Amino acid sequence: MKQETFESMVLTIKEQSELMVDLSYSSLLYDNTTLAKEVYELEEHIDHLFERLHHDLFQEVKEGNITVKTAQILLKLARAGEEIADAAREIADVQLRDVELHPILKMSIQESDEVLTKVQVKEPSILCKKTLGQLKLGSETGMTIIAMRHNNKWLYGPNKNTRIDAFDILFAKGPEDGEAHLIELADGITDEI
Amino acid sequence: MKQEKHKKSLLGRLQRTPHWKKEEFTEIEYEPTSVKELLTEMKDISELIIDLAYSALLFNSTEIAEEVKFLEVRMDKMNYDIRIMAMMAARTKEDAEQLSGILQIAQAAEKISNTAGDIILLMELKPKGLLPRILKDADEQLFRIVVSANSQACAKMIGSLKIESETGMRVIAIRRKNCWIYNPQSDNTIQSKDTLIVKGTNEGYNDLNEFLLGKQEVLD
Incomplete structure (x- = not known):
């Protein structure tokens, strides 16, 4: 080897x-x-x-x-x-x-520096039908997707080629203002990544 | 008053690399604070300390390694405090069951910080060439940037610059002259000539680097 x-x-x-x-x-x-x-x-x-x-x-x-x-x-x-x-x-x-x-326990986790968040992607969201590589959520919003539920399947540590579809549930980690941004994107309230 | 001071987290403060006092290793005294604050700080330290340990190796910094040792000792003490507090709080079997979960998390956080202590011991083996090669393919990497005097970041607060949400780069430590700020918070400022240790993707690094070198006016 x-x-x-x-x-x-x-x-x-x-x-x-x-x-x-x-x-x-x-x-x-x-x-x-x-x-x-x-x-x-x-x-x-x-x-x-x-x-x-x-x-x-x-x-x-x-x-x-x-x-x-x-x-x-x-x-x-x-x-x-x-x-x-x-x-x-x-x-x-x-x-x-x-x-x-x-x-x-939950309060301590919530109050720590890096926020964990969970959000479901809605149909009108700009995130739909795009791969994580295209979206660059990490460098644009500071949020890293650590796991997601996609087509009734769980994905852990998704990579560049992982595609987001409507109704996926994203588990992410990052700064507080990044969390708000990600939620707005997933809800379809903003299209600006 | 003295206790008030202890309650405040050590992170996000300008400090010198601690000089070692023997007592810090030997004398453990119980100090009352809240379980929630202790657990939050233990979680924060356990996440920071691994990045610091790798930074110490990667940038061959004995000062960062000292900080890792310092935090490791502090974690031992916090783990001790939290155990005593939990025992005093338990009145029923149900209390005890719930509190044991808290202690298990605290124990895990302490274990992670011990691991960081093991990582810095690798400095003796001088893994200089090897470590960068291993880490270069990681999704998130550690970088070092010196802030230029003409960067728009100078004298601004980290929170107002939105560094993490704009670039995904997390500032792990700032070196200012002989002092350090570990795990800077949103109200810490960035000054000209500061050395920042940051973690994130290559793309995020390029954006932040341009901005801190003064080649880019805004972060977006």
């Missing part, structure tokens, strides 16, 4: 684990068990990825293709992501337990 393959595995673990933290907080904020369960599945996926990385890196070091130092750095970065994924699972676990959430 090439070093680049390991590098992209490390990046996948890093990005997925950070997405999981956002998803787990969203699951609490919106009492959403589906999101919480997804965090569990992603955590298992990351565990597998980490195990594979571990094994394959040792193999490559043994064969002399990768230096011990490089392997050490890659493993430690991957371990950091794996631990963040574990933490996200612990957060999601609170949602999956059969206990009503303490009201303080």
Whole structure:
């Protein structure tokens, strides 16, 4: 296996684990068990990825293709992501337990610096029938879509090619004024992105 | 009065890199504040601290690494405070069940901050060439920008510039001479010659960079 393959595995673990933290907080904020369960599945996926990385890196070091130092750095970065994924699972676990959430929990999540939001796209919205790559919501509104419900299917960490249609439900994260902008766009109140 | 001070978050304030006092590691004293404030701050720190840890590695900054250590210790203390408060608040089994959820979230936030502490330990291995290569394909990256004297951003508040909602770039830290502002808030200003550490997409970075270099008059 090439070093680049390991590098992209490390990046996948890093990005997925950070997405999981956002998803787990969203699951609490919106009492959403589906999101919480997804965090569990992603955590298992990351565990597998980490195990594979571990094994394959040792193999490559043994064969002399990768230096011990490089392997050490890659493993430690991957371990950091794996631990963040574990933490996200612990957060999601609170949602999956059969206990009503303490009201303080939601308030704390709402009052933190980055706002989580949930919005349904209406038919006249400018967002309809466009891909996330075309819309550039991230750089235009500051809002990152972390998950969405599209045609009765859930998508987590959607990418550039993901298309938004009417009635999709978007879960996003970003600054407060970005949230207001995104809601206006989804409602069709403004066409200005 | 002293307690009032402690209640205010440390984030968004101009500060020097903390000089280490031994007591900060050894002496944990319980200070009453509200569970909600503690949990909010713990969540905010847990999200900031990972970006700071990667910034320390990427820009080879021991000062940012010190801040990571400082926040990590602070998180330990907050986690301790929140546990004591929760125990004092529980009167019934139902209380205890609900409060245990809060403690679990606090624990997770503390775990994330410990991870940030592990990330900065990588500085010893000098991952200089490797880390930028790994992070270059990320959707969101970390950048450093020095503000030009002729930029329209000078002496304006971050909130009024709407940096995040216009470019998607989140300001993680500002370096002003020898001082730092970590996790600046909307009422923090930007000054000429400030170094900003920001996180976001390549596109957002290009827009913000032009603006902060004074090549672009407005952000949009």
